[in-house]
């Protein structure tokens with residue numbers, strides 16, 4: 001279907017004359033065409049995405065074939081990046097309740113409301129898709145308000161895995177995306193292709209790269225990832241941490257008991273451990289998930305196992321683009337800040353009465369417990385509370401920023417198109433704090449904070465083993481479908497919009 005809003009008079013004439021306007025050549029009708037590159041942050045793989053622009057307006061999506069992460073591929077979610085820019089429902093002006101207001105009015109209203117609450121009654125929550133600069137400014141705001149009630153929001157399984165990623169493991173090394181291709185053995189925990197489908201090309205490359213290469217998948221279901229497996233360990237649901245602990249402990253483990261708990265034959269666990277360890281090169285890939293138990297311990301044993309399997313590397317993929325950056329900065333900048341589950345409990349018990357929520361779709365219906373909320377969003381809430389303030393939010397595509405992806409790479413997308421009424425979270429917080437917004441200085445400060453690394457945590461291995469031995473298998477659950485939206489409520493909006501507009505009928 002041709003979107004006429006994107007076409008020049010010349011193109012319209014072509015259509016009127018019955019001449020075809022093929023998708024790939026529409027740029028020739030634009031007065032000032034160019035292709036600009038950015039990055040997709042719908043998951044922490046961070047594929048390159050390109051936009052065909054006319055002047056400073058991004059009109060169409062393109063594929064970044066030179067991007068070494070995705071080689072021009074995008075998953076279904078990645079395609080929605082263009083719609084985030086041009087969606088008709090995008091919030092472009094601040095709102096108090098259902099009333100559109102000027103920025104000044106919205107900001108004075110927020111400041112006046114915040115004064116009604118004690119510091120411990122205030123909270124801040126930040127999307128794990130936010131930039132490092134957003135996180136740094138949010139931390140500054142928390143300190144100025146005198147509250148430690150600040151946390152990143154996101155997939156609860158990811159946040160649990162993030163806590164586990166901080167457990168100290170000597171010799172643990174993070175893998176790069178490119179190193180996955182060069183592996184002769186992959187050990188994959190969970191269905192990574194639901195989260196980051198573009199990785200399928202790399203997994204395929206390992207599987208068919210060389211005779212004898214191994215792809216070992218630990219998952220209770222025959223998932224799309226398991227479909228690639230040369231060995232599929234079909235464990236009982238929730239026992240992934242236990243399987244990994246058994247692989248770490250080898251003969252020292254109570255394999256008979258573990259076999260009973262996991263539903264896997266002891267020999268299968270031993271063989272998988274030996275195959276992974278004996279491969280000259282290999283990577284352990286972890287995809288956290290709600291149907292797993294103790295994602296933190298899975299991450300912990302994954303790190304030990306990779307390090308002890310001939311010094312192999314491991315990588316965890318998160319479902320939000322900047323889980324690593326946002327959490328690391330909050331850890332460093334607000335010592336002893338609340339973890340997300342703690343924040344939720346405080347909201348439910350009315351200990352926290354007022355929240356600043358930076359990013360789309362966070363906290364869900366938990367806000368009904370609150371007396372005041374100010375939130376930045378891409379899309380207006382359809383039924384806001386009377387005193388709720390909504391501020392239009394810029395994404396990485398129109399707002400830029402820096403982000404830390406799953407393998408520790410920094411992405412620094414340059415805005416491809418003007419912000420058109422929206423602002424980044426960092427700009428919004430500067431306005432609330434009434435401080436000057438200096439992008440370069442802020443970027444340097446956020447980088448300095450990240451350079452310190454996340455605050456490490458200690459765990460006793462014997463304690464961890466005791467904890468995994470106590471895990472009971474959960475009920476069976478069907479495998480997730482690869483075309484689903486990866487638990488990302490934001491992209492569902494695009495889908496439903498297209499459905500309503502009849503594009504998918």
Ligand code: SF4
Nearest residue numbers: 040043046047075078
């Ligand atoms: S795999 Fe992740 S980063 Fe790549 S296009 Fe899909 S959602 Fe975006």
